Every structure is written in structure tokens, then in C-alpha cells.
Amino acid sequence: MTPLLEVQGLSKSFGGLHALSDVSFDVAAGEIFAVIGPNGAGKTTLFNCLAGAAAPTSGTIRLGGERIDGRAPHEICHRGLARTFQLVKPFRGMTVLENVKVAAFSRHPSAKQATTAAQAVLDRVGMAELAAVDAETLNVAQLRQLEIARALATQPQLLLLDEMLAGLTATESAAMCERIRQLPREGIAVIVVEHSIPVVTSLCSRAVVLCFGKVLRRGATREVIADPRVQEAYLGNAQT
Amino acid sequence: MSLDIFLQAIVSGLANAAMYALIAVGLTLVFGVMRIINFAHGEFLMIAMYAGYFAWSLLGIDPIVAIVLVTPVLMILGTLLYSGVMRFALRVPEINQMAVTLGLSMLFQHLALVAFTGDNMLVTQARAVAGVELGPVVVQVNQLIACGISMALLATLYLVLQRTDFGLIMRAVAQSRDGAALSGIDVTGVYKWAMAVGIGTLGVAGPLLVSILYVNPHVGALFTLKAFVIVILGGLGNFTGALLGALIVGLAESIAGAWFSASVAAAVPFVILILILLTRPEGLMNRSRRA
Amino acid sequence: MSSFRTVTMVTAVLLVVFAAVSGNRYYLDIFIFTCFYGTLAVCWNMMAGLTGLMSLGHALFVGLGAYSVAWGVSVHGWSPLVTWPMGMGLAVAAAFVIGMLCFRYGLRGYFFAIATLAFGEVAFFMVSATETLGRSDGMIMPISSTDIPGQLQFFEKWPYALIIMTILIGTIGVGEALMRSRTGYYWRALRDNEQAAEALGVNARAFKLRCFMLSAGISALCGAFYANYVAFVDPRSVLGVELSIQMLVYSIVGGMSLLWGPLVGAAVLVPFSILLRDYSAMPGGDIVVYAVLLAVLALLLPQGIAGWFVSKWRT
The missing domain is CATH 3.40.50.300 (P-loop containing nucleotide triphosphate hydrolases)
Structure with a gap:
């Protein structure tokens, strides 16, 4: 193989x-x-x-x-192939869900499907309750999780x-x-x-x-x- | 085009280049140290030109002597600009920095319009019409003087930046603000001095220029744009690059002026700028930062 | 706020103001210019505020639209049905070429701003030197004493007001729809962190180009309208760097993080500066006031009037 x-x-x-x-x-x-x-x-x-x-x-x-x-x-x-960065910076002015949505758009061009996919990824990494939170207010551990969630959303x-x-x-x-x-x-x-x-x-x-x-x-x-x-x-x- | 006209174009191009260099080094120095592009740079030149003009028309002071009076005033204006505006601009996003200095530029232009009207003013001394013949080429005496003083000042600035502790500290801050702060350098003080020197050079350029070129409230904008072209050509923040840029712009403009109409010649520096930005955005003299 | 609601609110406000001023030619003129500058600022800010591309050469696209109309009608007698699409097509093509060149070499921030400024200045000087385009004197378009709707010539001002309102509402509508789609998310992601966005599958160059071309097309549309309304174009009014800077001014004052923020900036500043210009004894007094306002707001209220208002509203 x-x-x-x-x-x-x-x-x-x-x-x-x-x-x-x-x-x-x-x-x-x-x-x-x-x-x-x-x-x-x-x-x-x-x-x-x-x-x-x-x-x-x-x-x-x-x-x-x-x-x-x-x-x-x-x-x-x-x-x-997806990657994370050493220095995690979320997209400014976006919620956690919206941050993941940016990544989900790579597989789902329609906004509706991308939202569903992003939500599924947040569930998977255990961040569902943070979905509506402004990403800039997250702590380091949460930012790392978000970084993984974004990468996973690109499947x-x-x-x-x-x-x-x-x-x-x-x-x-x-x-x-x-x-x-x-x-x-x-x-x-x-x-x-x-x-x-x-x-x-x-x-x-x-x-x-x-x-x-x-x-x-x-x-x-x-x-x-x-x-x-x-x-x-x-x-x-x-x-x- | 005859050879004589071509030679004349080269000579006046070189004379312009010396003035451009003097104007551009101030801009590049401020950018190098503070990472802010000052869109109001030309307006300070305009102020210096008016100062030179009024020193002559009201007090009868020769522009060359007026340099000694105008330069300290411009240096003080530079430090005021730092403490009044730039200090705060360092904390806001790039686009807001641009807006702030653009606002200042508009403000000064229109205050000048209110104070001095839109009339063109020029220092007209006896030597303004005098020229020196060098074979087929004629050079105005005032151009020669401006060229000489400008080169002397540029050489002094270069030596100060390269050889003195003051220059070393400036360059250290230009390379890394945090690094310099950690080594105990008073970064705020350096910023203030950079603004004082960067604007102060215009105090020399202004009186010299006003005996060659009319001053009006909008003259600064033209020089701001040219200074941009020059500093980007040479590499933003690069002193010797600015000299090279000034040489290229001065010559290109004057040679194009001999060939084409004035409007086309005015576009030439911008065409050069576009070519440089597209082939070597880091400028001619800066090391490539791209991998 | 849903995109539908934003569009409805903007439309409602515009209609109310239009109804209030439609009886008075002077106020109607101010209204038309407010809509004109408002549309330009909104489409400029699509690039600057929402995608992170500061252009200082947008006058180039306004000029392409305006000169297409002026040249088409005075030289060939072409109808706006030909000249408007022509101007927009030229502007979109110009944006494509400039964008390809700039983005290929990764120009951003100050460098992109100054590159676009240079392109604008080249166009300014070239038009100023071109005989058929009237050099720096500009072009006066033929005007007849009767209305010619086919040439968009009306004695009354209200038809012009309706046209520019439609353009403005259309721009807001398209912009709002895009902001909620993949394109809008990609634009904002690119504005914040291009490297991260690319790693998440965003084709940076393609989406920046798309934004640049859309913005240029709308700018040309506004320019075409301007030519038909004023019936006179010259390099200073439609190609000068001052026009590009005006778009920046309205955006900064209004608020760059919101699509409709710049419209607020234009709505405050345009009537204000026209009134000040016409009623104050001091020449250039309007610019003195709004230059100070610009510098102060850029330092103290970086999110602009609209951004400040929205953040107050939410808390």
C-alpha cells in the first residue's frame, strides 16, 4: 500500500x-x-x-x-491536508461558529450547509456551547481547540x-x-x-x-x- | 531631440534630484523608525516654503540665511506633531494612521489657502535670473546653491546615522522596536527625534525651493507623492535607497519632460513606481524579505 | 440583522428623506450627491473595511465610467445603454489587470494603497494629456433644452435621485447578500489573517480579485451616473486622488467594519460640507472642518460613528 x-x-x-x-x-x-x-x-x-x-x-x-x-x-x-498554526489567531469580529464556518465553506459552498457542518464539528470537539461566543474572548486552551475545529472542518x-x-x-x-x-x-x-x-x-x-x-x-x-x-x-x- | 537639449535635461534632472532626495530622506527616516507613512510630509515642506518666502518678503532675509531660522521651527513642529498626533496614531490600525495624516494634509492645505490665498509666491532676487554656462548647458545659480546645500546636508545626515551613537540608536529602533526598548533605549525619545529630524530637513529644503519654484497651498501634495515614489523605489526606510530613488525620479522626469508634454512627464514617476512595486516591492536597495 | 432588514431600512430612510426634500431643487441636489458619495464609499469599503485592501486609486474606476459616458455621447452620440456597460466593463477589466499584478506579488497594506494611487495618478495625467478627452479642461456634454429620457437628460432632478437611489440600494443589497455567503466570510477571513485563511482552503487571489472587480464595477456605475447628472467631467473631479481620499474619509468617519457604515459617514459629511461651502464666508472652510473631524475620529473613534452606535446598542 x-x-x-x-x-x-x-x-x-x-x-x-x-x-x-x-x-x-x-x-x-x-x-x-x-x-x-x-x-x-x-x-x-x-x-x-x-x-x-x-x-x-x-x-x-x-x-x-x-x-x-x-x-x-x-x-x-x-x-x-490541514494544518494549525503555532500562534493561534481567530478571525476578528467573528463568533466561534463563524470561525469554523470559514473552514467548512471549503467543502460546503452554501451558507446553510456550512453552518450545519460547522456545528457538527463543534459538537465533535466539545465546543458546542461556545458557538455564539466572540472568538476573541476565548482563553488559550479554547483557542487551540478552535484551531483544531477549524482544521477538522476542512475534512x-x-x-x-x-x-x-x-x-x-x-x-x-x-x-x-x-x-x-x-x-x-x-x-x-x-x-x-x-x-x-x-x-x-x-x-x-x-x-x-x-x-x-x-x-x-x-x-x-x-x-x-x-x-x-x-x-x-x-x-x-x-x-x- | 538634439544632444544639447538632452544634456540640459540631465543637468536639471540632477539638480531636481538633489532637492527630491532632501525631501524624501525625511519621509523615509520617519517611516523607518516609526512604521508610519506621513501623508502630510509635503505640507510641512509647504509651510517651510512659505516661511522662507515671508522671511524674504517681510523681513528681507535671504533664503539661504532663512534656513537657519526655518529649520529649528520645523524641528519644533516635528516634535509637536509627534506629541500631538503621531503618539496616538501608533496605537490605531494602519488605515486609521493613513486617515490621520491625510486629514492633517487636507487641514494644512486649506488653512494655508485661508491664510495666504491660492496665489503663487516666489522669491525673486537678482540671482534668480542668473545662470552659469557649462558648455551648451545653462544652470541657474539658485539651483546650484540648492544642490550644493542639499548634498552637504545629506552627507552630514548620512555620517550622523552611520557614525554616531545617535544614528546607531535610530537604526536599532528601526530594526526592532521591542528589542531596542529591552536594551534600555528610550523609544519615545527616539521617535520624537526622528520626527524632529525628518521634518527638520524640510526646513532646509523649503527656503531653497521657494527661490526656484512657486509656493502655493497645494504644492506639498505634489511633493508628498513624489517622495512616496522615491522612498518606495529605494526601499522604505532605506537612506541610501532614497538617494538612488531621487536620482532616478529626477532624471526620468526631466528627460521625459524634454520629449513629451508636461502631463505625460508628470506621469513618469508613477509608471516607474508601478514597475518597481511589481518587480521588487521591497525596493531597489532593501534585501528581499520574500522566501 | 438579516440582509433583508438592512435593505428595507436603508430603502425606507432614503424614501422618507427623498419625500422630504423632493420639493426643493437645492436640497434634492444635496440628496443626490449624498447618495452618490455614499455608494462610492460603501463599495470602496467592501475592499478596505471588509477585505482589507486599501485602495487609493478608486477615482480611476469612477473616471472610467464618467469618461466612457462623456466621450461616448459627445463624440459618437451613444446612448447610456451602451456607455454605462462600457464604462463598467472597462473598470472591471482594469481592476482585473491591476489586481492580478498586485496580488501576484503579494502587495498589501501601504504598498497596495500606494500602487493603486500610482495607477490612478497615471490615468489622471494621461487623460489630462489626451486631446480627444478634452485634456485637463474636461468635456462638456451636449445638453438640449428639452428632456431626452433616452440620453438620461431631465430638467427635473427627481429622476436622477431615483436612479442613484436604485444604485445605492442595489449596492447595499448585493453587499449584504455577499456578506452572508461564502464570499463574505472569505473576505473577512482574508482581511484578518491571509495565511490562516489560505490554509483553510481560501483561494486568496481569486477572492480578492472578485472583491476588487465588483468594487470597481460599482464605482464606474457611479461615475457614469455622475457624468449624466452633471453633464461635465474633468480629470480633477472624477480622476483626482482627492476623490479616492473622500471615499476613505466617509468610511473612516462612518465605520469600516459594517457594510453600511460608510453610508452614515457620507450622510453626515456630504450635506454638511455642501452647506458649509455655500453658506460660510471662509473658502475651504468645509474641508478644514472635516479634515479635523477625520483626524480626530480616526484616533478616538476607530470603529466610526456606525460602529460606535451598534456597539452601544448591543450593550
């Missing part, structure tokens, strides 16, 4: 800076996959390339066997989550992890960028470690974490 996402020889440079060089990995349908690495390793650049916000300098990205590298973000979204096959646990309390993190664990059962594969090693080991079956834009190690999460080179890269980062 072909993997859901296939990244081969992906490179991205800004001027003389190689943010990513020759990155390859693949993600299977229904899997939770981790991208880890110290700050500045190129994780966000990788997400930007996958989601179309930046065009790769070279290499290929295939989603469900079809090439998506260099395509516009909205096309990639329509093909079933993705693959969801990229960028540091969804940063700044959350222990309880909120646990709830969010539970939410993420649900996704494969709903037919959605997930790639997470995450710093917390315990979270990564508990959530993800496989992982890729980036360091200075290169793949340091790739494979089953436990083995990857145990690798001394990975340990060193992380500890090196922790000390600075």
Missing part, C-alpha cells in the same frame, strides 16, 4: 541558508507521527512546505500518491499540528492529547511537532528527528528517542 504522505529529498533554502536539506519520510494512513528536533531545526519550515505556504527548493511531496509540492495552500487544503485526511500543547496546563494538555488520539479513529492521520518527549512517546508510533534541517534519525519513536545523537541534540538545545 502506498503511504498517505510521502516526502522525498525535500530541501528548502532561503538565500544561502539551508533550512531543510534532503528530508525524506513517510506517514501511513491512521498514524500519529512526530517531527521533533531542537529550536531552529526546520520543523516549521517543513510544515510550511507541506501545507504549501512555502515552495520547496527541491524534492517531492506526495499526498495519496499525487504530488502536492509547490501547489497553493488552498489547493492542498482541498486535497485533504482532512492528514492534519499537521504545530506545538498544540505549548502554554497549556497539565489537565488541558491531557485533554488535548486525548483529542489527538481520537483522530486516527476518525480516519485522520496526524503529524505533530512537539517538544515534550513523554507526550511524543505516548502519542506517536513513529518519529523523525530534524537537526539543522537534516534528518538525524527516523523510525519507531522509542528507538529514536533512545539514540544518543538525538539525546545530545536535545540536551544541547536545553542548555542554551
Whole structure:
């Protein structure tokens, strides 16, 4: 079976800076996959390339066997890849429901159907009672939930989550992890960028470690974490 | 077109460019530091031109001497503009900032109309008609003087920005407001100084210009637009870029003026601006920010 | 408020005012100009306030409409049935080209504003230099002593009032319907966060273009009306940057977050400045007053009169 996402020889440079060089990995349908690495390793650049916000300098990205590298973000979204942003900003002057509606419109052009679909997504993530609330008044945990709800409303096959646990309390993190664990059962594969090693080991079956834009190690999460080179890269980062 | 006319166009283009540069650096300096485009920039030039004119017509002061009087006044106006308006404008969205400075521009234009009527005024001294012949080309004495003073001031400004602590602090704030504030720089003070210097340069340009060009209440708007073109050409906030932009606009306008009608020549800077925005929106001298 | 209710309310208010002023030519003239500037401000704000695209070159589109009519009728004797669609078509095409160029290179904020300003200024100077368009003197359209409905020539002012009211109500109606559809949601999403909107499947360039073209088309419609009403066009009145700035002024004063906000701004400022102009001894006094009003409101009441009113109403 072909993997859901296939990244081969992906490179991205800004001027003389190689943010990513020759990155390859693949993600299977229904899997939770981790991208880890110290700050500045190129994780966000990788997400930007996958989601179309930046065009790769070279290499290929295939989603469900079809090439998506260099395509516009909205096309990639329509093909079933959704992402969240590290810095969550809701659309101003819109309620929670309306925020999700913007995303639902990508599958349902009519306003009525989009409203129904958005409501269904809010039910699914447990935000139904916040539907009519002005999105700007939400707290951090609720904003993260909204970010997931928006991404889910585009009906993705693959969801990229960028540091969804940063700044959350222990309880909120646990709830969010539970939410993420649900996704494969709903037919959605997930790639997470995450710093917390315990979270990564508990959530993800496989992982890729980036360091200075290169793949340091790739494979089953436990083995990857145990690798001394990975340990060193992380500890090196922790000390600075 | 004969070679003589072409050479004449180049020479007057260069002379204009020196004045344009002086006007544009103030705008780019304020934008670089505060990230606000001041649509009323030209109106301050207009005020400086009237000041130069009245110093001459009422008090008999030579425009070159008047610079010494007008510049401090404009610097004070700059700081007043900061404390009275810009300070508050920093807190509102971009479009409101635009509206505020546009409002000021309209206000000054029409106050000038009320105070000075719409009549054209010009300083007419004996040397206004004098010219220096350089082979086939004639240069007005006043243009030469304006050009010289303008270049001297630009060089001074450049050295101040590059070599002094004051310049270093300005550039630091231009790069990162928060970073500069964290390093203990008094950002408010820097803003005030940027406005004082940015508007103050017009105090030099105004009296020089009024002995070459008529002043009327609407003269500022024209220069605001030209200054926009120049600073975007060179890259917003970029000092040397503004000099290059002024050179391009001055020459293009004057060469086009030799070829075509005045209206077509007036459109030339805007055509250049469109071409630049579409090919290199970050400007000629700024590093590309796009990935 | 449902879109139907907004349209009904605007229509009702317009009809009441129209009935009140229809007996007096002077007041009717003020009413017509208020509707004219109101429509322009509303369609300008569709771009600026609702989609986040500040244009300072909208006079270009008004000018295309006005000059199409003036040139068509004085040179060829064409009917408005030809010249109005021609002007709108040209404006939509111009917006398409300018939009393609600007959005392709990702111009936004000040850069988009100044790029559109430059396009407007180029048009201004080019028309000022064109013989067939009357250069900077403008074009006086042929006027006969009798009414010619086919050329939209009436002695009375009320037919003009009805036409511009229809245009205004149509604009509000179309705008309200769009704001409740996918297009309106996408516009607001693009205004706030283009990157996030694109990641959620919004084709940013296509929807910005759609907004720009619609706004340009309505502007040209207004310009065409202006030419027929005033029977005289010149670069300063229909192509000048001052006209573009007026749209911004009414929008800021009225309130940019609401579709009908700019209409409130025009309804306050247009009659005010016409009356001040006609009755005050100070030349340019009207502009002094509203320049101050603009600067003060932009700083102290960023949501505008209508936005302030709505927020008070809700609490």
C-alpha cells in the first residue's frame, strides 16, 4: 500500500541558508507521527512546505500518491491536508461558529450547509456551547481547540499540528492529547511537532528527528528517542 | 531631440534630484523608525516654503540665511506633531494612521489657502535670473546653491546615522522596536527625534525651493507623492535607497519632460513606481524579505 | 440583522428623506450627491473595511465610467445603454489587470494603497494629456433644452435621485447578500489573517480579485451616473486622488467594519460640507472642518460613528 504522505529529498533554502536539506519520510494512513528536533531545526519550515505556504527548493511531496509540492495552500487544503498554526489567531469580529464556518465553506459552498457542518464539528470537539461566543474572548486552551475545529472542518485526511500543547496546563494538555488520539479513529492521520518527549512517546508510533534541517534519525519513536545523537541534540538545545 | 537639449535635461534632472532626495530622506527616516507613512510630509515642506518666502518678503532675509531660522521651527513642529498626533496614531490600525495624516494634509492645505490665498509666491532676487554656462548647458545659480546645500546636508545626515551613537540608536529602533526598548533605549525619545529630524530637513529644503519654484497651498501634495515614489523605489526606510530613488525620479522626469508634454512627464514617476512595486516591492536597495 | 432588514431600512430612510426634500431643487441636489458619495464609499469599503485592501486609486474606476459616458455621447452620440456597460466593463477589466499584478506579488497594506494611487495618478495625467478627452479642461456634454429620457437628460432632478437611489440600494443589497455567503466570510477571513485563511482552503487571489472587480464595477456605475447628472467631467473631479481620499474619509468617519457604515459617514459629511461651502464666508472652510473631524475620529473613534452606535446598542 502506498503511504498517505510521502516526502522525498525535500530541501528548502532561503538565500544561502539551508533550512531543510534532503528530508525524506513517510506517514501511513491512521498514524500519529512526530517531527521533533531542537529550536531552529526546520520543523516549521517543513510544515510550511507541506501545507504549501512555502515552495520547496527541491524534492517531492506526495499526498495519496499525487504530488502536492509547490501547489497553493488552498489547493492542498482541498486535497485533504490541514494544518494549525503555532500562534493561534481567530478571525476578528467573528463568533466561534463563524470561525469554523470559514473552514467548512471549503467543502460546503452554501451558507446553510456550512453552518450545519460547522456545528457538527463543534459538537465533535466539545465546543458546542461556545458557538455564539466572540472568538476573541476565548482563553488559550479554547483557542487551540478552535484551531483544531477549524482544521477538522476542512475534512482532512492528514492534519499537521504545530506545538498544540505549548502554554497549556497539565489537565488541558491531557485533554488535548486525548483529542489527538481520537483522530486516527476518525480516519485522520496526524503529524505533530512537539517538544515534550513523554507526550511524543505516548502519542506517536513513529518519529523523525530534524537537526539543522537534516534528518538525524527516523523510525519507531522509542528507538529514536533512545539514540544518543538525538539525546545530545536535545540536551544541547536545553542548555542554551 | 538634439544632444544639447538632452544634456540640459540631465543637468536639471540632477539638480531636481538633489532637492527630491532632501525631501524624501525625511519621509523615509520617519517611516523607518516609526512604521508610519506621513501623508502630510509635503505640507510641512509647504509651510517651510512659505516661511522662507515671508522671511524674504517681510523681513528681507535671504533664503539661504532663512534656513537657519526655518529649520529649528520645523524641528519644533516635528516634535509637536509627534506629541500631538503621531503618539496616538501608533496605537490605531494602519488605515486609521493613513486617515490621520491625510486629514492633517487636507487641514494644512486649506488653512494655508485661508491664510495666504491660492496665489503663487516666489522669491525673486537678482540671482534668480542668473545662470552659469557649462558648455551648451545653462544652470541657474539658485539651483546650484540648492544642490550644493542639499548634498552637504545629506552627507552630514548620512555620517550622523552611520557614525554616531545617535544614528546607531535610530537604526536599532528601526530594526526592532521591542528589542531596542529591552536594551534600555528610550523609544519615545527616539521617535520624537526622528520626527524632529525628518521634518527638520524640510526646513532646509523649503527656503531653497521657494527661490526656484512657486509656493502655493497645494504644492506639498505634489511633493508628498513624489517622495512616496522615491522612498518606495529605494526601499522604505532605506537612506541610501532614497538617494538612488531621487536620482532616478529626477532624471526620468526631466528627460521625459524634454520629449513629451508636461502631463505625460508628470506621469513618469508613477509608471516607474508601478514597475518597481511589481518587480521588487521591497525596493531597489532593501534585501528581499520574500522566501 | 438579516440582509433583508438592512435593505428595507436603508430603502425606507432614503424614501422618507427623498419625500422630504423632493420639493426643493437645492436640497434634492444635496440628496443626490449624498447618495452618490455614499455608494462610492460603501463599495470602496467592501475592499478596505471588509477585505482589507486599501485602495487609493478608486477615482480611476469612477473616471472610467464618467469618461466612457462623456466621450461616448459627445463624440459618437451613444446612448447610456451602451456607455454605462462600457464604462463598467472597462473598470472591471482594469481592476482585473491591476489586481492580478498586485496580488501576484503579494502587495498589501501601504504598498497596495500606494500602487493603486500610482495607477490612478497615471490615468489622471494621461487623460489630462489626451486631446480627444478634452485634456485637463474636461468635456462638456451636449445638453438640449428639452428632456431626452433616452440620453438620461431631465430638467427635473427627481429622476436622477431615483436612479442613484436604485444604485445605492442595489449596492447595499448585493453587499449584504455577499456578506452572508461564502464570499463574505472569505473576505473577512482574508482581511484578518491571509495565511490562516489560505490554509483553510481560501483561494486568496481569486477572492480578492472578485472583491476588487465588483468594487470597481460599482464605482464606474457611479461615475457614469455622475457624468449624466452633471453633464461635465474633468480629470480633477472624477480622476483626482482627492476623490479616492473622500471615499476613505466617509468610511473612516462612518465605520469600516459594517457594510453600511460608510453610508452614515457620507450622510453626515456630504450635506454638511455642501452647506458649509455655500453658506460660510471662509473658502475651504468645509474641508478644514472635516479634515479635523477625520483626524480626530480616526484616533478616538476607530470603529466610526456606525460602529460606535451598534456597539452601544448591543450593550
